[in-house]
Amino acid sequence: MNAAPPSETKVVIVGGGIVGCSVAYHLAKLGCKDVVLLEQNELAGGTTWHAAGLVGRLRTTNSMTRINKYSAELYAGLERETGHSVGWKQVGSLIVARSQDRMTQLRRTAAMSEWFGVEVQLISPEAAREKWPLLRIDDLLGAAWLPNDGKVVPKEVALALAKGARSRGATVLENVRVIDVLCRDGRAVGVRAQFNDPGTGEVSPQEPTPHQRAQEFPGTARPSPSPGGEGRGEGERVLQSHFQSRRLASSGNAEGRPRTDDPRVVASADTFDIQAEFVILTGGMWTRQLGLRCGVSIPLHPVEHHYVVTEPIDGAFDELPVGRDPDLCIYFRGEGNAVMLGAFQALSKPWMVERVPANFSFRLLEPDWEKFAEPLKNGKWRIPALESCRFAKFVNGPESFTPDNNFILGETPELRNLFVAAGFNSVGIASAGGAGKYLAEWIIEGQPTVDLWSADIRRFGDWANNRRFLRERVTEVLGLHYQMSWPNREFESGRGLRRTPLHERLAAAGACFGVKNGWERPNWFARPNTQTGTPATHHASRLTPHEDRFADNPAPDYSFGRQNWFANHAAEHRAARASVALFDQTGFSKFIMKGRAAVAVLQRLCGNNVDVAIGRTVYSGLFNERGGIESDLTLVRTGPDEFYIITGTAQAVRDSDWIRRHIRGDEEACLVEVTGAFGVLGVMGPDSRALLSRLTEADLSNAAFPFGTAQRISIGPAMARAVRITYVGELGWELHVPIEQLALVYDTLTDAGKDLGLVNAGHYAINSLRLEKGYRAWGAELSPEDSPLEAGLAFAIDWNKPFLGREALLKQRTSGVRRRLAIFVLEDPDAVLWGSELISRDGQPVGYTTSGSYGHTVGGAIAMGYVTHSAEPTAEFLKSGRYEINVSGSRFAARIHLRAPYDPERKRILT
Known part of the structure; x- marks a missing residue:
């Protein structure tokens, strides 16, 4: 049975799935023993227990790959460390391709994996069948083989991590439901909780707060409750649990924060408070509704996700690799002498529940054979032996998905010391180990130790937490795991949320819109006699036929080569170079900083000198203590104590949070967002x-x-x-x-x-124009792991004043850097670069492209990328090499430029 909960601790973790257990384990491993993990039912009872247990190492970015690689390494040794079996089997994984486009994607994947340190081999269909003897291969063109991938039993991983955390002093309590986060002075200071009935998991119902109701979309219809009970979506049936959880208990004590008297949270006889310095929400699909209660936006929504398991069939399948056929939207793996078949369909089904029930533990939703009909048909095609099989189990379990298919990690901008790790989009098992490690390091170190921007909670604004939007968007997100990773692919659902007053005018001018941070932005414009594709209903309405606000606008024809807007883009690019172009850049994030301490605060944060004359502009980076680039921005001094600040569209929440958290309590300075x-x-x-x-x-x-x-x-x-x-x-x-x-x-x-000759021009033209001029983009060339010395931005640093990160950069300036950003132009004018292509120097991998486009002025595909060397890569070293860039499996010769290939003397700008 549970030990009595402590009244205070250093860290309290809310949610005992694999992610929460991983965070507890890694905090304890780092020496933080004052950790209390609270699970409202039994450990691993939410999504973890019914997950398929696939552990792939390779992701689309270096940092996300690093997370998964660590997870696999952790799971492989976890039984040896804890004595608890996790079912780790390094069976490898197999991705088959039945189209030329899919083979192109696999070639791109294999090239990038070389730099990421993940082994990927491209093999023939016959070799694929040797690894999975039941495969049908007559329609296959090839496959990718990843020998170091594996699989686990997810519930057992969670229990092993909890055991490892407990052995290092952490406390793990089950059947304790957190009903609120305690906050004071803009900080989380603990939680209010109550014990559940172990038999039912029920507690007193909690009504939504006024804030909660305000966050919902006006006019959203509430689904009628099903006969199964209040709060369950139509057609849901709770099934019997397949497993029983083990109980883990321990006791602990720690130093904590003073008790809060927050009047918003009313204590009762059956509740108790735990004071804490840090609160971490790892509650999976319950996390959003808990966030709403304390005014924090955590945009995720549960989606029904299915797989089936056959009855035993002849043969042993447990040692076969995990198989994926993304063209058919299916995956498969052995499970003893049976086969598991799952799917990532292009259109999925949100779990239409208003509030995830507190007692939804070790339970499933009703099997949906109609929804699974196509994956089942495809599975029988790929593995003909399934034709004669009966199925012993249909698992329809809800999983939480986010608006962009990346999980949510980090400290919330609304409340200091409140952290989140949730919304894992079906990669929670593969990512939990690394996510727990890096979140624990973030808490201990006070900042991320690697670039986690693609998962950072600050990439979303409040607009993303609207339930109607989430339900629409997640219908698309689940399937993106297996959809083609086209360059510049845009979301098709949940569109039109943030539009400028020019939207209808730009649409009438032929704009093809993309979306960034919710803003609809023109990517390119169709013009008479230049469009090579056919006008069609805009992709923004394909998944939502009731929304036709983009009808009759041009649609992109995706490919890995030149897409149908190439000629349009060329016209816009050349107009900006030869005459004049007009760009709608309203989505830029904009702030006003004012107050008697405004100059002092910005001088402390900015690498460049901002104490300039009124009316002057300053370009500067914001650096962390390691000298990494947290952001870059332009400041306009508008008064003695006032600045107008311009930064990237995606960085609104991140930059405002960074600046505000560095304003000291005794400083008179205020930052106000004025983007809209x-x-x-x-x-x-x-x-x-x-x-x-x-x-x-x-x-x-x-x-x-x-x-x-x-x-x-x-x-x-x-x-x-x-x-x-x-x-x-x-x-x-x-x-x-x-x-x-x-x-x-x-x-x-x-x-x-x-x-x-004024023309409308879009953001694709901005990208190619800035690449020719060598202008960096944060999130591509610049990140918290990149320094301004590596990125060639030392010109924007005033070394004669103090600023955050200065000491680290001074050391780096003395010791030298090991990588430098350069510009590359392909010699073959017909090749195309998109970014994320492997760069080789004299036949050896040295980095990858951070972004790419076609330079219509320089006459070839153009990209930026870092070149890494064991010693400092001097200009002489960089210029002396022979460079090639891997484009979909073929190497193309490239010229390196250390200065802008277009107008390096800035004569056209300064005229």
Whole structure:
């Protein structure tokens, strides 16, 4: 039975699935013994117990691959360490391809895996059948073999991790439900909990708080409760548990935070509080609703996910590899002398439940044979022996999915010391070990020890936590695991949430929209006589036929080669170089920083000197203590104690959180986000001055309005803050306009620019233009693991003032770096680069491309990428090598550039 819960501890973990147990294990392993894990029912009883147990090492990014590689290594030795068997079998995995496009994807995967340190072999269909003798191969073109992948029994992994945590002093308590997070002064300071009835897992029902109700989409219909009970979606039936959990108990004591008197949480006779310095939410599909109770946005939603297990059939299958046929959306593996068959269908089914029931432990949803009909048909095609099989088990278990198919990790921006690890999108078993390790390090070190941006909770704003949006988006997300990983693939569901006032005008001009941080942004424009594809219903409405707001707009024709917008993109790119182009950049994140301490705070955070004259702009990085780049931004000094700050579309929450957390309590400084208050129009190109001069009385000459300055000017009948900067490498201005005047300014510009050849241009053109000019992008070339010295941004550092990360960078400047960012242009003008291609120097891998496009001015595919060397890669070393870039399995010769291949002297910008 459970020991009495302590009244205080250093860390309390809410949720005892494999992720929560992993966090507890790794915290204890790092020496933090004052850890209490609370599970509302029994360990592993949520999603963990019914997971398929697949442990693949390779992911799409280096950091995510690092997480999975560590998990596999951990599981392989966990039984030896804890004495608890986890069922680890290194059986390898097999991915088969039945189309040329899938083979291309596998070739790209195999090339990148070489740099990630994961062994991948491309093999023939016959070799694939040798590894899985029951496979049908007459329609296959090849396969990828990953010999170091494996499988586990997920529930046993969780129990082993809990045992390992307990042996190091952590406390593990079952049947304790957390009903609220205690908070004070913007920090989590503990939890309020109550004991469950071990027989039912039931506790007193908790009504949604007003905040909770406010977070739901207005007008969202509530599904009628099924006969099974309140809160269950239509058609749900709770089945008998297949397993019984073991109980783990221990006692512990620790130092904690003072007790909170938060009036929002009312204690009762059957509740108790645990004070804690850190609270970690690892409650899987329950995490969102707990977050709502304390005002924290955690966008995830449960989805029904299925697999079946055959009755025993002739043969031994347990040592066969995990098989995947993404073209048929199925996976399969042996389970003793039976076969498990699962699916990642293109369209999935959200679990339509208003609140995940507290007692949903070791339970499943009703089998949905109708939904599983196509995967079953496909499974019988790939493994003909299944035709005559009966199925002993149908597992329909809910799993939590996020809006972008990456899990959620890190400290919440709303509450300090509240961390989340949830929403694992069916990779929770493969990722739990590494996620637990790196989250534990984050807590102990006070910052992530590796680049975790793709999983960072701060990549989402409140817009993403809307339940109607989540239900629509997750129908698509589950299937993305097996859909083709096309370059520039856009989400098709849950679109249209954040639109600028120009949306209808841009749509009428032929915009093909993409989405970033919820913003609909033009990627490219279709024009008469230039579109090579066929107009079609825009991809944003394919999965939601009731939404036709994008009908008749062009659709991308995805491929790994030149896509159907190539000619359109070329026209936009060349217009910016030769005449003038107009970009809607309203999605840029924008802030106003003001207060008597504004200069002091920004001087402390920014590597560059921000104490400049009013009206000057400053480009600067924000660095962490290790010297890594947390963000890069542009600041406009608008007053003695005021700055207007511009940063990337995706970085709104991240950057505001970073700056705010570094404002000291005694400093008078305030940061306010104004992204939605101002639209941004980029007027770029050699004729930009001529165009704007027609519309303003301001003097736009180089002497009166030099580069790197900002002025308030008139644009026709409207006013704008004109900022003379560029992200495309041409003369130009960004016009920051009050949102209510954005359409007026756009119309004024388009009317006045007709005879100058003004064209609408999209973000694909911005990408190719900035690559030719060598401009870095945060999230691609820049990350918390990259330093400004490696990235070639030392010019934007003022070494004569203190700033966060300065000591680490000074040491690096003395000792030298081991990698440098460079620009590459392919010699073959017909090849295409997208990013994530292997770079070789003199036949040896040295890095990979961080982003890519086609440089229509330089006449070839262009990319950036880091070159790594055992010693400092000097300019002489870099220039002396022979470079090749692996494009879908073929190596193409590339020229390296250490300066921008286009206008390296900046003459076109400074004119």
